[in-house]
Amino acid sequence: MDTISLNTVRGSPVYKTLINYKVDLFWIFIASAIINILMLTPMVYMLQIFDRVFISQNVATLISISMVIIYLYVVTSVSEYIRSQFIIRLGLKIDRKLNKRLFFAAFKNKLDSNIADPLSYLDDLLLIRQWMTGPAVFAIFDCPWVPLYVLVMYILHPYLGLLSVILIILLVILGWVTAKTMGMSADIMMEEEKESNKFLYNKLRNSEIINVFGLAGKFRDPWLKTKSLFYLNFVDREKKAGKFYHFAKQFRLFTASLALALGAVLVMYNELTLAAMIAAALLMQRTVAPIDNLTMVWSNWQSVNRAFQRINELLTTYDIQNDYINYHRNEADVNELSVLSVENLKVESDEKTILNDINLKVFSKEVVVIVGPTGSGKTTLSKVLAGIWNKYDGKVTYDQRDIRDFGNDDFKSNLGYLPQSVMLFAGTVSENICSMGKPDAERVIKVCKLIGIHDFILRLPQGYDTKLAPGSASFSGGERQRLGLARAIYHNPKVLILDEPNSSLDQYGEANLANVLRVYRSENRIVIVISHRKSIFTVADRVIEMKDGEVQHISPITEYLETVASKTKTPRSQTDET
Ligand SMILES: Nc1ncnc2c1ncn2[C@@H]1O[C@H](COP(=O)(O)OP(=O)(O)OP(=O)(O)O)[C@@H](O)[C@H]1O
Ligand SMILES: [Mg+2]
Structure with a gap:
């Protein structure tokens, strides 16, 4: 036998x-x-x-x-x-x-x-x-x-x-x-x-x-x-x-x-x-x-x-x-790419399993969009990837280095994160953009121009030196989101993780966001975006669908859109309105 x-x-x-x-x-x-x-x-x-x-x-x-x-x-x-x-x-x-x-x-x-x-x-x-x-x-x-x-x-x-x-x-x-x-x-x-x-x-x-x-x-x-x-x-x-x-x-x-x-x-x-x-x-x-x-x-x-x-x-x-x-890359290319890898990730809170058996790899030179219903664990996954949620089983590595071994400086230079709800600190606009360090004026302006908020900031009473009140109630949701994005990319991170970066953006804001993502992709960086808005799919390469804390499908964007189209009878998807 x-x-x-x-x-x-x-x-x-x-x-x-x-x-x-x-x-x-x-x-x-x-x-x-x-x-x-x-x-x-x-x-x-x-x-x-x-x-x-x-x-x-x-x-x-x-x-x-x-x-x-x-x-x-x-x-x-x-x-x-x-x-x-x-x-x-x-x-x-x-x-x-x-x-x-x-x-x-x-x-x-x-x-x-x-x-x-x-x-x-x-x-x-x-x-x-x-x-x-x-x-x-x-x-x-x-x-x-x-x-x-x-x-x-x-x-x-x-x-x-x-x-x-x-x-x-x-x-x-x-x-x-x-x-x-x-x-x-x-x-x-x-x-x-x-x-x-x-x-x-x-x-x-x-x-x-x-x-x-x-x-x-x-x-x-x-x-x-x-x-x-x-x-x-x-x-x-x-x-x-x-x-x-x-x-x-x-x-x-x-x-x-x-x-x-x-x-x-x-x-x-x-x-x-x-x-x-x-x-x-x-x-x-x-x-x-x-x-x-x-x-x-x-x-x-x-x-x-x-x-x-x-x-x-x-x-x-x-x-x-x-x-x-291998779907759209050949092996030789892949060896040159940076990779953020997740193996057997499991996150549990006291009462329940939030993420279960997540296995995925995200490569540089691609924009990966994570979609899924409310509560499916998208934000939790993004927090784990960004290194701010440490209580998990499994392994998350960036270029084969366990992110649990990252020090503060590693995070700064490697990982840029835009949380789902942006908190602004008491300090100037510039200080907020450079995460309360000593702002490099040139870099701050470059980032803001890329995102398309330079003119908006100049119109503030003291421009980049305008002091923000704690909680930043004087800013709209979209403005906060864009300042948050500026903060996420200020250190020019190799991995950019954005949790619903466009939920409060208008068309102009979305177009600028898409632009940032294109630039990042072309610069050999890893980009992960959580979003439901259809506009994001114009820059996406792959889509990760999540449900009940598990990855349901990982598909190239064309395949994902075909599946969505075959499921939706009316040409306008509801996700467009969100
Ligand atoms: N700190 C926490 N402690 C315990 N449970 C949590 C915690 N954060 C999130 N959860 C639970 O984990 C599940 C997934 O939450 P998560 O925020 O990751 O979902 P999401 O997919 O981002 O949803 P949304 O689309 O609404 O942002 C939810 O059921 C939530 O209640
Ligand atoms: Mg979320």
Whole structure:
């Protein structure tokens, strides 16, 4: 059986996606712990009835014990429900996340190689999802509790403990053999069916020509022949695998009887109570149950493993990020570019997750626009990128340097940030523009001219030396925004991050803003703009769409606009009016 090593698994995109959902896995673990511990309930109940109720002959005791047990049953079923919900949700999340990446990767692969059937990757993903959210999850989360049951058996009587260990070993061996026989047959069959379907698919693709020439019958017969061969093989293999499968199943049921028999012997030698004997039989069934899931995990492992490898290979070669690098740039160019990179970014506040699993790269010489509904996390993301929000998991680097290692001067020279609401300080206009340092008059004027506020400032009572009152109530929203922009670009930053820079700007202001962005792009800088206004798209290269704290899509501007246009029936988008 060809297997993949643990390191390969760890480095694989599928695994990396899975560990992003640690919280879900944690809750599945907790629910599994509760379920597995409370599975001892029927046994405890029975022991209580024998030891307390029969001895005391007290109905009240029976009722009170029964109440506790009913409560425990309720807790178990609630935990089962929660666990199944988490497992379903986890499967869907993984599916959604990987499907998004697979779609582009498969597409690109098809363009490059023209060999692989792009849809087969989606089948692979479905197979992995079904495997992971089916028996595999139960096997992974239930098997660790098997020793607990063995321990309880041991406490009942050491011989019972020993018997359960022997039976588990036997069942594992039997499970392995069954899995190997079933797995192999399932695998070969799947390949054969795929081949047979491919044959039909290829013919159907040319159905018009086949029809015109009246060739349909000629193709039907060979296809039916491959199918009937397939069914014959199927029956043959099922016969072989079925023998093992049913024997293993019966043997598992038989373990309870074995425990009962050993218990009976021990009772006869006064080594065990009658209650403990029945408890042992009940418990034995439960002890060996997870092994059943293990057999299922093994029997599908070969095909799942192959699907894993295919997807990993595809995503490693044609990852979405690489895909976007190559979208409109060639590799040689990319090496020359500066890059702001975000890996597995997660931001949580006390109550909720604000940003989850953000992965993106922004390059110099491009303007990236971030869009998304209110509360989708755009501002939070911009604060992380600007280095003013430090409490996060994941990594943000600028040219491979972690921005957490940046000192004040690094920030000044590298990062320019315009917050969503601009605060002006008590001081002169110039001082405000140079962030309350010593203003360089020439630079201040240059910046203001670029933004188009030079004339406006000259009309103020003392021009650039006009003192601003704290809170700057005397300025309009648009004026504050433009002074904020002047402040953001004063130090000529290599990365410019603007949070809704145009929400209060008029047409003139917007045109000037677009101009600034063009200049910055041409100067090999990174520009990130959060905005809903349509005008910004005239200078955008890529669009990052956010929703509920996650990146939904990253697309080149042309693709984004096409999608928007196809969604909007009226030519005028509502975003225009915001
Ligand atoms: N300091 C904070 N502490 C806790 N939660 C916060 C904090 N700042 C923002 N949030 C929450 O994070 C979520 C995302 O907020 P954010 O300001 O990033 O959204 P946004 O996409 O910029 O929205 P808008 O379009 O309205 O500006 C919101 O639900 C908000 O309540
Ligand atoms: Mg915001």
